[in-house]
Amino acid sequence: QALEQGLEKTSTGFFSKIGRAVVGKSKVDEEVLDELEEILLTSDVGVATTLKIIQRIEQRIERDKYVSTEELDIVLREEVAALLEENQSSSLENAFAEPKQKPYVIMVVGVNGVGKTTTIGKLASQFHQNGCKVVLGAADTFRAAAVDQLKLWGERVGIPVIDHGMNTDPAAVAYDAVKQAVEMNADIVIIDTAGRLHTKVNLMTELGKIKRVIQKFIPEAPHEVMLVLDGSTGQNAFIQAQEFTKVTEITSLAITKLDGTAKGGVVIGISDQFKIPVKYIGVGEKISDLQVFNKTTFVDSLFA
Numbered sequence: 001q002a003l004e005q006g007l008e009k010t011s012t013g014f015f016s017k018i019g020r021a022v023v024g025k026s027k028v029d030e031e032v033l034d035e036l037e038e039i040l041l042t043s044d045v046g047v048a049t050t051l052k053i054i055q056r057i058e059q060r061i062e063r064d065k066y067v068s069t070e071e072l073d074i075v076l077r078e079e080v081a082a083l084l085e086e087n088q089s090s091s092l093e094n095a096f097a098e099p100k101q102k103p104y105v106i107m108v109v110g111v112n113g114v115g116k117t118t119t120i121g122k123l124a125s126q127f128h129q130n131g132c133k134v135v136l137g138a139a140d141t142f143r144a145a146a147v148d149q150l151k152l153w154g155e156r157v158g159i160p161v162i163d164h165g166m167n168t169d170p171a172a173v174a175y176d177a178v179k180q181a182v183e184m185n186a187d188i189v190i191i192d193t194a195g196r197l198h199t200k201v202n203l204m205t206e207l208g209k210i211k212r213v214i215q216k217f218i219p220e221a222p223h224e225v226m227l228v229l230d231g232s233t234g235q236n237a238f239i240q241a242q243e244f245t246k247v248t249e250i251t252s253l254a255i256t257k258l259d260g261t262a263k264g265g266v267v268i269g270i271s272d273q274f275k276i277p278v279k280y281i282g283v284g285e286k287i288s289d290l291q292v293f294n295k296t297t298f299v300d301s302l303f304a
């Protein structure tokens with residue numbers, strides 16, 4: 001329900017536009033496909049993935065000889081579902097459950113303003129609600145207010161936040177956070193990091209250093225490097241994914257602010273282009289609005 005509401009702008013955008021594109025037509029022809037291409041592009045599915053989807057529909061038309069405009073949304077839905085199926089194969093049903101490795105270390109990256117701190121706060125809250133012991137590390141020591149904002153979340157939820165203040169060494173914060181987690185037998189450590197993409201070499205060095213100090217405690221950590229992207233920024237989200245994957249290995253994605261945009265197609269495109277699991281999506285300001293991404297319910301909501 002919350003997901004359907006959260007994706008309402010994208011789904012109504014899809015349908016009203018498809019409806020307009022096929023008005024007075026009974027058959028999906030080249031003209032309709034051109035319109036559909038335009039619709040997918042304006043929903044920020046991205047060029048490469050849009051062309052892939054259009055091609056697949058063309059193949060279906062070739063195979064079945066005829067696809068009616070009434071069927072178009074069903075066909076589109078099936079193709080989007082198939083794409084997500086190919087790229088999001090792992091089951092993430094229990095992404096808020098207690099992790100198997102302990103403490104499970106999640107390093108969070110992303111540029112300022114994408115909703116990184118909020119996402120960490122919501123994540124920590126939901127893990128906490130599920131009975132997990134969580135420690136936060138405020139290693140985004142560069143951005144003014146990032147440390148304070150994280151501390152506020154910690155106080156609100158009642159979980160420890162390790163911080164050394166602003167402009168301190170992020171790796172030292174990460175070290176202390178993991179140390180604390182080991183000592184208190186915590187389940188999860190979430191480490192916030194700076195997102196200075198314009199100083200790529202610095203960022204690479206910094207993230208590398210954070211990883212190395214964490215590995216002094218837990219050789220296989222971080223278990224997850226999550227990139228947070230703002231879904232409402234469309235093509236910028238693609239560019240950021242591209243840039244961050246050059247700087248460090250990204251193992252999961254959180255795509256935020258899908259409630260405020262008709263550009264929810266970005267989830268389909270990014271999933272297809274980067275083959276990195278979309279683990280969480282943000283569809284609002286409430287803690288529960290950070291949801292575990294489920295490809296089936298996502299497609300259902302998109303075509304609700």
Ligand code: GDP
Nearest residue numbers: 112113114115116117118256257282283284285
């Ligand atoms: P950061 O600079 O990346 O740490 O960004 P913040 O966590 O401070 O978030 C920036 C703004 O985006 C805040 O006002 C958040 O409340 C808002 N925000 C984050 N996620 C979502 C979301 O899923 N939906 C909506 N509507 N707002 C969000």
